[in-house]
Amino acid sequence: MAKVLRDVEISPPTFDTLEEALVYAERFRQPQMYVEQFAASLKGRLRFSAPLRFDMWLSASGSAVISPGCEAIKIGEVALVRDSELFKTLVHEEMHLRLIRKARNGNPKALEIVTNPDLLVEEDFVEKIAIRYLRMYETVFGQFRH
Numbered sequence: 462m463a464k465v466l467r468d469v470e471i472s473p474p475t476f477d478t479l480e481e482a483l484v485y486a487e488r489f490r491q492p493q494m495y496v497e498q499f500a501a502s503l504k505g506r507l508r509f510s511a512p513l514r515f516d517m518w519l520s521a522s523g524s525a526v527i528s529p530g531c532e533a534i535k536i537g538e539v540a541l542v543r544d545s546e547l548f549k550t551l552v553h554e555e556m557h558l559r560l561i562r563k564a565r566n567g568n569p570k571a572l573e574i575v576t577n578p579d580l581l582v583e584e585d586f587v588e589k590i591a592i593r594y595l596r597m598y599e600t601v602f603g604q605f606r607h
């Protein structure tokens with residue numbers, strides 16, 4: 462099963478009140494539910510084209526499962542540390558999926574990216590889109606709280 466991994470280093474937020482810290486901690490107790498609710502609560506027109514699956518064994522923020530018929534966006538625990546990281550990870554993995562679909566449909570640019578022996582070419586491509594999307598999103602809808 463083909464997949465792409467990405468390493469990140471992010472630090473947890475600080476809290477003004479105990480209640481805020483407790484609410485934040487809930488996401489680690491019910492991670493699958495948190496990821497689904499987070500995605501459902503997003504504003505704008507972004508839609509994810511594959512099921513979102515929290516994966517407790519995933520050491521990276523996210524991973525795209527690109528095999529036809531079992532496509533998925535996997536989310537690792539580290540992506541839950543910050544909502545901005547979760548957002549960026551979801552967009553990043555979604556872009557992997559869209560890119561591979563375009564390549565399968567014969568798009569030359571997409572094909573060139575996904576077949577490049579240097580895996581960083583695809584990583585850079587989708588990560589740049591994800592970073593740009595996060596900036597746009599926070600500019601339009603405000604910064605993520607955590």
Ligand SMILES: [Zn+2]
Binds near residue numbers: 465466
């Ligand atoms: Zn990636």
